[in-house]
Amino acid sequence: MPDLPPAALRLRLDAGALAANWKTLDVMSGAARAGAAVKADAYGLGAAQVVPVLAEAGCADWFVAHWQEVPEVLRHVPGAGISVLHGPMNHADVGYARATGVRTVLNSLEQVRRWREAGGGACDVMVDTGMNRLGLPMAALGDPLLQGLQIDTCLSHLASADEDVAQNAAQLARFAEVRAQVRARRYSLANSAGIGLGSAYHADVTRPGIALYGGIPRGEFVGRIAQVAHPEAAVIQVRTLQVGDQVGYNATFTADRPIRAGVIAVGYADGYLRTWSGGKGHFLWQGCRLPVLGRVSMDMTIVDLTGADDCGEGDWLQAYYNLPDAARASGLSQYELLTLMGRRFARFT
Numbered sequence: 219m220p221d222l223p224p225a226a227l228r229l230r231l232d233a234g235a236l237a238a239n240w241k242t243l244d245v246m247s248g249a250a251r252a253g254a255a256v257k258a259d260a261y262g263l264g265a266a267q268v269v270p271v272l273a274e275a276g277c278a279d280w281f282v283a284h285w286q287e288v289p290e291v292l293r294h295v296p297g298a299g300i301s302v303l304h305g306p307m308n309h310a311d312v313g314y315a316r317a318t319g320v321r322t323v324l325n326s327l328e329q330v331r332r333w334r335e336a337g338g339g340a341c342d343v344m345v346d347t348g349m350n351r352l353g354l355p356m357a358a359l360g361d362p363l364l365q366g367l368q369i370d371t372c373l374s375h376l377a378s379a380d381e382d383v384a385q386n387a388a389q390l391a392r393f394a395e396v397r398a399q400v401r402a403r404r405y406s407l408a409n410s411a412g413i414g415l416g417s418a419y420h421a422d423v424t425r426p427g428i429a430l431y432g433g434i435p436r437g438e439f440v441g442r443i444a445q446v447a448h449p450e451a452a453v454i455q456v457r458t459l460q461v462g463d464q465v466g467y468n469a470t471f472t473a474d475r476p477i478r479a480g481v482i483a484v485g486y487a488d489g490y491l492r493t494w495s496g497g498k499g500h501f502l503w504q505g506c507r508l509p510v511l512g513r514v515s516m517d518m519t520i521v522d523l524t525g526a527d528d529c530g531e532g533d534w535l536q537a538y539y540n541l542p543d544a545a546r547a548s549g550l551s552q553y554e555l556l557t558l559m560g561r562r563f564a565r566f567t
């Protein structure tokens with residue numbers, strides 16, 4: 219097979235910003251160490267790019283959701299630092315954990331039994347303190363099955379740390395009970411937003427995800443976290459619209475003046491959703507703001523090149539993708555904006 223020609227769609231990962239964000243979150247975690255949630259292919263940015271950068275910055279604790287996400291992380295860091303949040307559903311999962319040395323998170327007494335029957339060893343335990351998602355219920359903590367279990371990290375997860383609500387303190391109080399009842403080498407409660415709640419929430423290890431990648435989950439992070447993901451698409455055709463010309467599916471835009479328009483190689487199949495249609499989204503070229511004209515289609519978006527007279531076919535445009543602003547403008551969450559980004563992006567640092 220001949221080499222593929224260069225892509226017309228790419229995602230630039232600012233490795234310097236990523237490393238700086240981790241260091242900021244590690245400092246904000248106080249006496250605790252910051253780890254990294256790298257599930258969902260590092261929130262869509264590409265674990266293959268993200269993990270080496272964070273390892274170099276000093277990160278040693280990695281969190282994925284699925285067992286299938288382990289190999290990409292394991293290529294770059296030791297298995298003993300990787301936790302698999304979904305836990306072992308069967309003997310195949312248990313066998314895989316034992317063979318790779320990655321830590322399984324145990325989420326139920328059934329999973330504890332399954333792990334012990336296979337020989338046990340270092341593991342993590344998730345306790346539910348009020349989210350009712352994964353984890354042992356508080357009522358199970360006295361169970362004899364937990365006695366003598368070799369627990370590396372005992373975890374719980376905050377449901378509403380991005381808000382100032384009573385649930386945070388309630389979960390913290392329950393986590394104090396967990397710490398009194400479950401013997402573990404380390405304890406871990408805070409996601410990104412939880413780091414912003416202050417030292418009471420930090421325990422021994424924090425598990426930031428979204429803030430590593432440029433998300434701002436709470437006010438404490440404003441001005442301290444930098445954008446990491448920069449989607450860019452090439453102009454694949456330039457055309458001139460005359461007054462009355464209509465643009466895109468269902469002709470939702472009609473030119474009221476002559477307009478130079480650029481067709482660019484990104485669409486909703488890439489995660490640039492139709493919500494950005496009709497000027498809600500814009501791209502940038504040499505500081506010039508280029509609004510979206512008409513509807514975003516599957517593989518293409520049309521932008522207004524007014525003011526970018528020198529911009530032509532083959533030139534790269536940057537999507538405006540500052541996460542908090544883009545979330546407000548689109549109604550999507552900062553998490554969705556990142557994890558949406560599709561496989562056609564050539565990911566590079």
Ligand SMILES: *Cc1c(COP(=O)(O)O)cnc(C)c1O
Binds near residue numbers: 303425
């Ligand atoms: C996804 C996840 C995190 C990271 O959360 P952010 O809000 O992205 O910082 C931490 N812990 C658990 C258990 C998670 O599932």
